[in-house]
Amino acid sequence: MDITAGKKRPAEELEGEQPPVKRSAQYIMREPSIFNIKPVDDVIKYIADFIGKHCHLQNVEIEAKFGLFIDKKTYKRMNINALTETIIPQELVRNYRFESNMALEQHRHFNKMLNEMVTKTRAKDYKGERIQYKHTNEIDRFYAIPNSNSKWRVTIDQQGKIVPNGIIEKERIADLNIHSPNQPLDFRISVNVEHPRPKPTCDFMYERVKDRISYQHGGISFDLTQVKSTTSNEPDLRHELELEMSDSTLLAVERMKYNKKEQSQYTQMIEVFVNNIRLLGRSALKQ
C-alpha cells in the first residue's frame, strides 16, 4: 500500500477531534438546539449549493484537490487575514494560482494514515464500513485534435491497453476555491464534464505517468497520486490528493429530491464529503 519510498514520519494525531469514547453515566446528551435540529454550517451550505448547480450534468466529475493558493506577486501562500476557512470571492481568485501539489512527506503521511485506517477496518470484528483500495500505474496521453481546439486524454495501463472509459475530453465547468488559514493545505472543489471520445488518430503531444492508490469509503474515492510529467511547463514530480464523489448520478437524484423538498440524502452526502476534506486538511503535516 506504500507508493513512496524512504523512511516514514510518525503519524500525528488528528487535531481538535475526539474519537468516539464510551460515555459515562454523567454525560449529558444534549439536544442539538432548542428546535432539536442541527444546522449545517455556512461553508457546507455554500458548497452544497455550488455542487447542486452542476451535479445533474452527464459524465460530471466532482472532486476536491488539496494544495495551496499561491500569490502571483509574492509567490507565497495566500494571506488575506482570514481567521477561519474562507471561500475565496471571485474578484480575488485571479490574484492567485492553485497548486495541486504537496511535499513528499505530506503525501507519505496521508498514505500512512489511510493505510492504518484500511488495516483497522479489516479487523475481523470491525463493525463499520471497510475501506477498499487499489493501486494502479497508468499513463495519460494528451492529444491535440487537428482542426479544433480540443485536447483529448487517453489513459492506458501498464500493458499499454486503454482502460475502460479511458478516452475523454475534459471540460472545466466551475471551481470553488477554499482557503484554510488554520490548516497546512487549502483546497479547490472542481466540477468537470468528461466527454467520452473515440480513439484519436494523431500522435500524442505529451504524457503523464500516474502512480496511484485509490481508497474507497462512503461513496468517495480518495486518490493519492504521484504524477510524473514529460512537459517542461510542469514540475517533474507532483504529489496529489484528490477526493472524488463516486456516484454523481445518485447525487443528482438526491439533489432533485432536495429541490422538491422531499426526504433526501443530498445534504448528508455533501457533509460527508466536506468532513473528509476537513479531517484530511487538519491532519496534514505542517511544512
Next chain:
Amino acid sequence: MDITAGKKRPAEELEGEQPPVKRSAQYIMREPSIFNIKPVDDVIKYIADFIGKHCHLQNVEIEAKFGLFIDKKTYKRMNINALTETIIPQELVRNYRFESNMALEQHRHFNKMLNEMVTKTRAKDYKGERIQYKHTNEIDRFYAIPNSNSKWRVTIDQQGKIVPNGIIEKERIADLNIHSPNQPLDFRISVNVEHPRPKPTCDFMYERVKDRISYQHGGISFDLTQVKSTTSNEPDLRHELELEMSDSTLLAVERMKYNKKEQSQYTQMIEVFVNNIRLLGRSALKQ
C-alpha cells in the same frame, strides 16, 4: 408569552434545514468520514477556543447578542464581500459599531417561533427536553460611584425590590464579532465579569426598563428583551435577543477536562450554543 402588541406576521420556515423525518429503508446512513468521526467546523473551533480562554473567570457571563455591524462611514451594514459566516479580524473591528437591536417585526417573529416551540414541547407525549420560560419586568439603574471610574448596576423588580444578585459592576473582558452575510442579522459573543457590589449610596444617573421573556433550553437562556432607556444617547426603544450560557461553572470544568484531553462535554456545549445562534439567525425575518 407575547411581549409585543399588534398583528403577528406568519412564521417562516427555517431555511436550508430539514426536520428529522422517518427514514425509508433505502436511506443509506453513511459514516461521517473515512475516520468515522465528524469534525467541528472552523468557526465553532475558533469560538470554542475564544470562550475557553475566559470561562474559568469567577462571575463570568458568556453571551451572544444579535444585531448588525454598522459601517461608521456609510452608516450601512458591513459589507466585506464575505460569502459565508466570518469572524471579523481585530484590525477591521474599529471601522464598525455593533448595534444590539433589531426591528420590532423581527423581535415579534422570534417571540412567536419560540412560543410555538414552548407549546410543542409541552405536549403530553413530548419526549424531548421541555422549554421553560418566564416573563419579567425589571428596571436597571446605573450609578456613577463617586471618586472612581466605576459604574454599578442595580436591578429592581416591579415592586421596587432589588432582585437576587442584582447589584453588579460589569467588566468587559473580550468580544468576538461575527458577520453573517447570508443572514439578516450578525452576532457578537461577549465575555463579561459581573462583580457583585454592595448597595450604592449615591443617586442613580439613568435607568432602563426591561420587558423580557426568558426561555431556558439545553443549558442556554434565550432572552428576548424590549429595553426602554431614559438617556438621550440611546434609541428610545431597543429590541434585543441574547443567548446566555447558563452554567459557566460546568463549562469551565468541562474545558479543564478538554485541556487535559479527558472525556469532556466542552465542545458539545459550544456546538449547541452555536447551533442555536445559527438557527435563530437563519430564521430571522428579512428586512
